[in-house]
Amino acid sequence: MATRTRSFGIDIGGSGMKAAPVDVSDGSLAADRLRIDTPQPATPKAMAKVVRKLVAHHDWDGPVGVCMPSVVTNGVVRSAANIDPSWLDVDADALFTQAVGHPVSVVNDADAAGVAEMRWGSGRGRSGVVICLTFGTGIGSGLFVDGVLVPNTELGHLELDGPDIEKRAAASARDREGLSWEEWGDRVDRYLTHVVMLFSPELIILGGGASKKPERWVHRLDPGCEVAIAEMANNAGIAGAALLAPEPGALRSARE
Numbered sequence: 001m002a003t004r005t006r007s008f009g010i011d012i013g014g015s016g017m018k019a020a021p022v023d024v025s026d027g028s029l030a031a032d033r034l035r036i037d038t039p040q041p042a043t044p045k046a047m048a049k050v051v052r053k054l055v056a057h058h059d060w061d062g063p064v065g066v067c068m069p070s071v072v073t074n075g076v077v078r079s080a081a082n083i084d085p086s087w088l089d090v091d092a093d094a095l096f097t098q099a100v101g102h103p104v105s106v107v108n109d110a111d112a113a114g115v116a117e118m119r120w121g122s123g124r125g126r127s128g129v130v131i132c133l134t135f136g137t138g139i140g141s142g143l144f145v146d147g148v149l150v151p152n153t154e155l156g157h158l159e160l161d162g163p164d165i166e167k168r169a170a171a172s173a174r175d176r177e178g179l180s181w182e183e184w185g186d187r188v189d190r191y192l193t194h195v196v197m198l199f200s201p202e203l204i205i206l207g208g209g210a211s212k213k214p215e216r217w218v219h220r221l222d223p224g225c226e227v228a229i230a231e232m233a234n235n236a237g238i239a240g241a242a243l244l245a246p247e248p249g250a251l252r253s254a255r256e
């Protein structure tokens with residue numbers, strides 16, 4: 001298990017790339033996070049440059065964890081719902097490792113946020129099936145069984161009332177369609193009820209930007225299982241990515 005006290009995380013989104021060193025004893029940020037606009041077009045090469053900048057800004061000299069809004073298997077990007085399609089099949093681990101000069105591991109953004117919630121936030125000490133959902137541009141999901149992550153579940157792309165539920169129930173749908181918080185809350189409730197029917201979770205944790213003002217919409221939810229608001233706020237992705245970063249020395253020697 002980790003003996004280090006600090007790690008470094010980067011959370012890549014469609015509009016911003018955010019990074020900070022993280023105290024892995026409690027998931028807090030060990031310095032102010034830096035946010036740089038995601039380059040447009042958000043190609044792998046352009047984003048690798050920003051990753052290098054973020055690491056250099058913090059004078060970080062060690063392994064790095066990165067999360068991004070894609071299916072990621074063994075460091076390779078396998079989906080590009082809300083990012084540039086040129087990411088498909090790119091070995092992001094290798095690309096960022098080369099850019100930074102230290103081992104980098106890349107995971108799905110909602111998996112990282114979920115890992116942070118399970119370690120330090122609303123999922124602390126919880127067993128059974130727990131599902132962490134993030135509501136932002138899309139809907140991300142992190143599924144845990146007795147604290148162990150089942151990666152890349154992509155529950156934002158379930159078919160419900162149409163092909164892709166995130167198009168109607170993500171936070172971005174509320175803005176796009178001018179929905180009231182109540183109307184949007186009802187859509188989220190319908191979605192959560194479906195998720196409960198499929199997985200019978202003990203607990204659903206609601207995160208992402210929309211969880212900042214829960215009083216506006218959580219009273220509309222009654223999906224048939226316990227629901228909690230994420231505690232790690234905006235930093236869940238950074239903190240979880242940092243926790244999942246390679247141990248100092250471990251990956252480097254495995255690769256050499």
Ligand code: BGC
Pocket residue numbers: 068069070071079081082108109110111134136137138139140141154156166
């Ligand atoms: C992507 C997921 C991601 C989620 C939240 C979805 O569109 O497919 O991989 O976790 O957005 O960013």
